[in-house]
Amino acid sequence: MRKLFITKLILTIFTGIGLAGGFYRFACGLGASSNLSNAVPWGLWIGFDDMAGVALASGGFVITAIVYIFHLKRFRPILRSTICTAFLGYCLVPFSLLLDIGLPWNIWHPMIYWQYHSILFGVALCVMLVSTILMVGFAITVLEHPLFALPLFQKIYRFLNKYFLVCVVLGIIVSTLHQSWLGSLFLILPHRVHPLWYSPIIYVLYFLSAVGLGCSMIIVESTITSFLYGHSIENKLLQDLGRASSVVIFLYAIVRCADLAIRHKLSIAANGTWQSNLFLAEMIVSAILPIAIFNIKGLRSKRRWLFTAAVLVVGGFILNRLCTSFITIYKPEGTSYIPSLIEICTSLGLISAGALVFFYCVEHLNLFEGKFAHKPAHKVKIPVFSIPGLHDQFSALNHISRYTLAFILSVSFGMAVFYVTTSNERKYHTVQTVKSQASPDGKTLRITGGNNRLFVDFNHRFHQDTLGKNESCKKCHHMNIRQNEVSPCYICHGEMYKPTPLFNHAFHEAQFRDKGSCKVCHPRERTETTYRSCKDCHPTMFPNKPVGNPMQLNAPPYMDAMHSSCIQCHQTEWPKTGKPTPDYCNTCHKDMEGDIWKKKYGGPIKIETQDSVSGKAADISVKDIKR
């Protein structure tokens, strides 16, 4: 039973890592944990977990149709296990949807806001209906457990058994709709889906492939269970399923190629681009090879070949679903999508969790109609560790404790890995944090005001005073992004990042009206990029010497930059423009009159300008004003 132990251990580890990934998805947000973007809104979670997952779960309705509608009673031994896997597969769909959708607490909204014109609404409805019907099928197996020996449960059991045929018919109808609707999600996207995968009858293709895939999936899961639990399933049964699968897949391939040919798109498949090669590879893997293997008797009768062909079908159709939903879709130039580590790990984790629950059902429920009931293995050979002591410790644990240990370790491992690898730029309002530090003169704090690792000198005391002393802390620090000590400057000084510069266009227009208006500044053409530099007309607007220390690669402090630009310009330009001269600080900073200035500077500060000091240019520097 060592192989069973190792399989379950690996699945436990994957589940643990997936759980850690799920935690990060909800803690950091969709943008940070996935590589989805505006160009690729649907990724691995939709393509693999939902599209492929639902297709793989189609074995449930295929086998019930075989047993109940076509009365092929010899398929009964694999009926219950297939219904069980289909049910578990459908249970995983809502979980992956919770990961994928942005507002998961609104996932129930399709139930109340009916939108009959939306395919996705139909799909959501189908997921609910099919899982309910599969749950009825699964409940029959569960209720046979000795735990449910009470008369009430037995009554329910008999009732469900009696009317199960109704469920079968309903289930087949809704599953048919569901599989074909999943395909028709792409009907409205002829502009996004690659022409080789898009088809106006994509719902037919999706339905046919789901039936073929369902048969092959039954082969895969039966082979794996019989391998792990050492019981035998009649080989003839699986061979017949394989042949049925090959017939349906043949039909699918014919319809798909005929559809492409009718719409004159078949030539795209041979033009040598990577999409066409992918298309050919997909057709070979999902159709040609399996059909060949399933129909050669010498190969089909060997369990190994049968399994290989079924795995090829499963892999080929998973590839098909992924291609349609994100691999080959049209993306604007310069954008690409590779699933992030968290997306891959959570998808694997969900499947592993499903497989673990399935193994639990195999061990504790009568999934194989009494012919087989597995006894849980208590004597499991454990791997030998070379470290003395650790081996004793480990072997002292019973098998449940070992799984628990592996689970906890893998969750912590996942947490650690995802903490390192989560992309920082798109994390929910978090950026790489930089500790603020004192500037060389010790008067100001050197902070990264734009959260871009470019430092500015920030006068903390000044901000504290002007914003209301002790009351002021919350004004900035409550707007902080998490784990960061400073708020970005642009939260208050919004004009820093305004797309239009601080330039009064209307004023300049009026000034130059007589001189040809536009042509003064836009000598060639009137566009946003072809203007003369402000410096041409206002040579004094820019400080002559750099305000910050260029050797330190620092941006000039915001206030210094503003003051040296504004004050110098106002000094020289005020007689022409009629704008006030900045005699006092509160000429511009009107809101800062009152106590604060008196307390700090002993009254309003007079700025000496050219005009006030009788024609003699005063040496104004920012340092003076600060003091």
Add this chain to the structure above:
Amino acid sequence: MQAILTDITKCVGCRKCVGSCQSINACAPERPEQKAQPEELFNTRYTTIVRKTNAASEPRFVRRHCRHCLNPACVSVCPVGALKKTPAGPVIYDKRRCMGCRYCMFACPFGIPRSEWESLAPGIKKCTFCFEKTQMGGQPACTEACPEGATIYGQRDTLLTEARQRISNEPERYLHKIYGEHELGGTSVIYLSDINLDFLSFDKDLSDVPAPELTWKFIKETPFISGAVGLSVGFLYWLWKRKLKLTKGSSIG
């Protein structure tokens, strides 16, 4: 039906529409990496100016924003009705209904809706035609801000007449096509241009059939499909049962 007519030949690319749109919608300040892509739409920028060159290698500026289609793909695919086409024209969005499935982003032929990737509760963001403002009798912030009259607001019929008038007045100035008149059943935002505006949509050759028609053709068959499947399943059940009865379960069972 409210509409916007944008005349590409008049736009000088001042981006005033972008600024006024951001201030009226109280957009969050653009992040540095968003500032670096001035032609791209973001969840903090619902309209943008794309720079192109015309045949005479003069620069042309194309304003890109939601087209407010007459029969919008985004509204038809929304499973919860969070997006709505109002009778007045604007396509508006209600985040309280939205569940964040992003199907609208996938389905939009013009690639307009943007998800709030940096948020923990990401809905979508897009131009809403300044719905509240136009309901009060005003005009959208962008058309109000335009200094050149390149983008104007009005009733769709009036603007279409105006566009045809302009083409007939100066036939050498424009391509003889009103972008948005017929594509995908028509859009509320229409363009007059002297350059090819096909780059605004994913599909270079848009058909005149509204996108929702593609799925509606299939959806309206649903009752028949389910009925047919149900009936055929019942028929097959009966057929096989009868066959079994006749052969007394000799070979099939």
